[in-house]
Amino acid sequence: MDNRLLEVAGPPALIFMWSSAFIAGIIGVGAAPPMLVLFARFGIAGLLLIAYALIVRAVWPRGKTLGHTVVAGLLMQMVQFGAFYTAMHEHVTAAVISLMQGLSPVVMAVFAGALGESVSRTQWLGFGVGGLGVGLAVLDHHSTFSVLGLVLCVVGLLGLSLGTIYQKRFTPTVDPRAATAVHVAVSAPFAGLLAALTGSFHIADPGRFAGSMVWMVLINSMGAFLLLNTMLQRWDTTRVSRFFFAIPAVTAIMAWLVIDQPLRPLTIAGLAVGLVGMVLASRRAPAPEPATTAPERPNAVFHRIQPRRPVRV
Template identity: 70%
Template sequence: MDNRLFELAAPPALILMWSSAFIAGIIGVGSAPPMLVLFTRFAVAGALLLVYALLSGAIWPRGRLLAHTLIAGLLMQVVQFGGFYTAMSQHVSAAVVSLMQGLSPVVIAVFAGVLGETVTPRQWLGFGIGGLGVGLAVVDQSVFSVTGLLLCVVGLAGLSLGTVYQKRFTPGIDPRAATALHVAVSAPFAGVIAVLGHDFHVSDPGRFAAAMTWMVLINSMAAFLLFNYMLLRWDNTRVGRFLFATPAATTVLAWWLVDQRVGPLTIVGLSAGLVGMVLASRRATPPAPVPESATPLPVSHR
């Protein structure tokens, strides 16, 4: 894809696909237990992604790189969605879950800074304002249980840690292979948790099938393929900041599709989140190029 076209199209596409997962999630967990929903999603999408990766000639990781890839996948898939979807099954709204997930750029920036990635003061200010905006919008949503809040925190930790872990330990990995392995390895884990829960009742097969179709084709395949391509091209903070926009998109979709309220404080919080995203997107002016005669010799990294 042309670089300019990718720069323009990738962020809004990611935001819309990422946001739609919460609407599909509400529909899915309203018709079946959350871990059954996730097992079905991971099993079907994992099989399709593996076939796609094989047919497209993906380069597969081996050894330690393979192990790191599987760990990143479990964090980003099982931990993230296990937490968020179980929270939704306990009547936490799609908007609230998305707003909680909107804190991930702040968490990603913290971990990225610890691991040595440069984060400018202006970006930190943007992350702070964005995080405050997310908090305000969360406060304005419907009341939910402490358990639901803790489950959202678990999901947030899974996404944030998984994103940083992937960038840190699997640099340059083929996005097709990474996406397929992330989803495929998550299916048996979700299946075991579903079995331990002893609940396989599907109350509305039609809605369940519709939710699964969207989750598999859009959320598990298209969104994560794009997400991994963006991580390959850009740094953690640049990719992470786009997630500040997903709460606004999810809130609009939830209002439009499932008639969820949007209060004044939510609007203020979403506005602050967008301001934070803009500030976080501004990077420091790059230093002047070093004269060729003064360029140091390359350092060998093991």
């Protein structure tokens, strides 16, 4: 992807596609058990992504790099979505899950030092303000989810955040097309195994299941993660992570429009605070000016370069 096109169109496209995943997830989990939804999503998307990577002749990771790619994929795909989709099954709303996921920039910032990336004071302030906004909005929905639902949201948050850090640390140069294919494909057997162990193979509403699956496979598993992995390869982690502050607001609006979830005043206030945090977090500290030494006095320089005259006795 062209760098200028990525700069202009990349962030809004990522925010829209990522936000829509919560809406599609709610619809899908309402039609079938969460592990079956994930198994179908990962299985279909994995095959399509492998075919795409072969067609474009992507360079596949090998050896230890392949192992690291698998670990990053399981964290970002299986752990994240396994926890979030199960939370949806426990009646946690799409808005709450996206708001919890909005804390990912804070988690990533904590570990940014492990990648050799510096975080300025203004960025730390932005992360704090963004986290406060997320907390306000989650507080507004506290009566809609159980303790189990909250724990699942935290597990999903850690899966995304640590998976992103792990990928940036151990597989920074892997072709994003091959990496995305590996991430999704290796997660499918785990989702299938969990679906088999829980006997979760009944589809209550085939039409809604099929519609949500088409969107999740093409837009979420393929489009969003190909774009995310490309950004992670070309930009630093803190720059990419700050876009996640906008996702809760977009998700809340989409949930209001598509699945009729209400927008309450405290939620709106929390989302506004979160957006302020995103703006602050996007600001970089000015680069320090190179140190300069004070010029020497002309007389001193002249004195130093003149040869000593012999002393007459």
